[in-house]
């Protein structure tokens with residue numbers, strides 16, 4: 810049991826290190842983090858509901874999580890095949906496509922949350 814808990818804690822520390830590396834070195838994640846902070850400030854300013862906060866945070870987590878996975882896939886691809894290869898390009902495009910889908914969903918969630926707060 811002790812070994813199990815120590816193993817999980819160690820795994821958690823590696824995951825925190827990974828999150829730090831993403832935020833420190835990956836420009837896409839940095840941009841998404843910045844946008845996420847701006848949207849959170851907007852949510853606080855506008856006074857969105859508890860449910861809207863949950864949806865907003867889920868959307869931010871979805872995009873940043875997918876971007877992190879995309880970065881990891883790009884790293885693997887460059888590591889196993891640093892030279893140009895059609896399949897590597899396809900793998901990277903698929904991973905980028907997953908981020909794009911998540912980002913589109915996040916934009917729709919954002920519109921659904923903030924549209925009612927806009928008074929023309």
Ligand SMILES: Nc1ncnc2c1ncn2[C@@H]1O[C@H](COP(=O)(O)OP(=O)(O)OP(=O)(O)O)[C@@H](O)[C@H]1O
Pocket residue numbers: 837883890891892893894895896897898899901902905
């Ligand atoms: N080794 C490769 N072989 C074939 N096509 C590649 C290769 N590397 C990149 N590409 C193509 O270029 C696109 C961009 O790849 P790249 O690795 O530069 O990612 P990126 O989206 O610019 O992300 P980042 O800016 O985080 O590096 C890929 O989606 C793919 O279509």
